[in-house]
Amino acid sequence: MNAHMNTEMNTEILELLSRIVLDAASRGISEIVKLCFEHFPELMWTENFIEKLMEEVVNGRHVELFRLVSAHCEIPLLTDDKTRKDIPTRKDILMKAVVDWSPRCRPKDVSGAPFLMQRELQWFKVLEDTSHTSSKSMKLKVSSPYYTIDPASKSRRSPKDNKTYWDDFVEKRKQLLIEAGQWMKDTSSSCSLVSTLIITVAFAAAFTAPGGNDGSTGMPIFLKRGSFMVFAVADAFALFSSVTATLMFLAILTSRYAAEDFLYSLPEKMILGLTFLFLSLAFMLVAFSSALTIILSERLTWIYIPITLLAAIPFVLFAILQLPLYFEMVESTYWPRLYRPLKLWK
Numbered sequence: 001m002n003a004h005m006n007t008e009m010n011t012e013i014l015e016l017l018s019r020i021v022l023d024a025a026s027r028g029i030s031e032i033v034k035l036c037f038e039h040f041p042e043l044m045w046t047e048n049f050i051e052k053l054m055e056e057v058v059n060g061r062h063v064e065l066f067r068l069v070s071a072h073c074e075i076p077l078l079t080d081d082k083t084r085k086d087i088p089t090r091k092d093i094l095m096k097a098v099v100d101w102s103p104r105c106r107p108k109d110v111s112g113a114p115f116l117m118q119r120e121l122q123w124f125k126v127l128e129d130t131s132h133t134s135s136k137s138m139k140l141k142v143s144s145p146y147y148t149i150d151p152a153s154k155s156r157r158s159p160k161d162n163k164t165y166w167d168d169f170v171e172k173r174k175q176l177l178i179e180a181g182q183w184m185k186d187t188s189s190s191c192s193l194v195s196t197l198i199i200t201v202a203f204a205a206a207f208t209a210p211g212g213n214d215g216s217t218g219m220p221i222f223l224k225r226g227s228f229m230v231f232a233v234a235d236a237f238a239l240f241s242s243v244t245a246t247l248m249f250l251a252i253l254t255s256r257y258a259a260e261d262f263l264y265s266l267p268e269k270m271i272l273g274l275t276f277l278f279l280s281l282a283f284m285l286v287a288f289s290s291a292l293t294i295i296l297s298e299r300l301t302w303i304y305i306p307i308t309l310l311a312a313i314p315f316v317l318f319a320i321l322q323l324p325l326y327f328e329m330v331e332s333t334y335w336p337r338l339y340r341p342l343k344l345w346k
Helices: 002-027 030-039 041-045 049-060 063-072 074-078 090-099 113-131 165-171 174-206 226-253 265-296 304-321 323-334
Strands: none
Touching (some): 002 041, 049 090, 090 113, 113 165, 113 174, 113 323, 226 265, 265 304, 265 323, 304 323
């Protein structure tokens, strides 16, 4: 009798906890979910709990919650009940959740339309990898309230348009795709203009040596000075970096702007272009500072101190204004948090 009452009590507690966890997940409160998982790990094996939890997480695009759930619910998530032919599989439920698009799907920690599109593509890819099936070839059938499987073809089909999950995903993000492409074009155009100006200045400076040239030999007068070598090397690096940056931005401008390009191709080109643009700006400042030091050092031996301090100002401004966004772009492309499970127990 006591054992039966304890079992009923435990069941009621688990049901209450599951409702609390699902409500917290819908609001993106990862702390409550983490606490419940730590002290009540049996929640993970409650019937239908994991698929409901994953659906709430994907609908709200909660990255930290997905990292937590995917790290500890892998076995029940990947195991579909093959005998339940009358209801959708977990793969269908999750793919439907990631395909759906609403203002709720716009996270606050994403800067710009291209990286929002990239985040959406990362969600699609991680769920596609979880299902071990290519959702670009999986057909869907709209049947209230779920997608169902056509028994004849064993594929997810629509009676009208024969869409795949990927087709539906792209169609619902047409406006976001336009905004992302326009952001890439505008940014690339502005940056390519700056890099072109640096190319012009660096190319001209290579043939206009500070202090002039020897009239008889044509060699620079200050050729043997160490500061002149700094000027020559920095000017060469500024030219090569700006040319590379211009090529990267031109590659973006001539891109096809397909949806899948925003996952790796376009962000990588933008990151490389910005990297070489920043390097060209830095080398240009070094070349200018060294040239100014060569010209004025004969009269003012201490001139290199204020020149160095003044040249450091743009570096400090860049670090304050641009580095956080730049590092966010790099992390989002090369080391996204969505692909890193969050372990409860070390």
